[in-house]
Amino acid sequence: MNLILLGPPGAGKGTQARHLVEKHGMTQLSTGDMLREAKSSGSEMGKKVAEVMARGDLVTDEIVIGLIREKLTGEAGGGFIFDGFPRTLAQADALGTLLDEIGQSIGKVIEIRVDDEALISRISARSSCASCGEMYNDITKPQPADGKCSNCGGTEFTRRADDNEESLRQRLMEYYKKTSPIIGYYHAKNLLNAVDGLAEIDAVQKSISEILEK
Ligand code: AMP
Secondary structure, three states, X not given: OOEEEEOOOOOOHHHHHHHHHHHHOOEEEEHHHHHHHHHHHOOHHHHHHHHHHHHOOOXXXXXXXXXXXXXXXXXXXXXXXXXXXXXXXHHHHHHHHHHHHOOOOOOEEEEEEOOHHHHHHHHHHEEEEOOOOOEEEOOOEOOOOOOOOOOOOOOOEEOOOOOOHHHHHHHHXXXXXXXXXXXXXXXXXXXXXXXXXXXXHHHHHHHHHHHHHO
């Protein structure tokens, strides 16, 4: 089953995707992670997108569709989780075509709903382990007191360059202008489900599991 996680920045898409990878052996495809990797590897494409990302604007459809195309070469054991992709109607159309080409389709789309105020406080509090990507939150899940990641023991933690208020405001604007129309798109295709992203992480996991089992 291939799954799309939809929702504004900070909704918890990454956290939920990681859980699904662990629980169901699914393959997470996060275009944000791929772009950050390109940026830190110093590739031409990485240099091109760095400023766009720092501002909180969307990278071109051509670049992100290209990244996804490279990953969709075959079947992923437990299915793909699309996290942060598609973000525009053009990307949604392209994803449908790419999956078609490999004889696959989207099983479910899950919209994680959260209000803006919660997003701003979540994002300014978040950090992650530099080695394994385990996510932390200064208030709800602080970095361990011994300074070692609870998942892998790593000792370095990072905060995203675009997790600041100015960039977040722009990322939210991009979400409402360009990404939210795809909620209607998947509703019309009868694929849309919604969960309350303000609930505790475990409760959100449970709601997602219930949708997947339906
Ligand atoms: P994320 O990690 O999903 O929050 O993405 C971080 C940043 O990467 C976004 O603010 C965009 O600049 C860029 N980005 C990630 N995914 C996409 C996408 N599907 N389309 C356009 N830009 C993207």
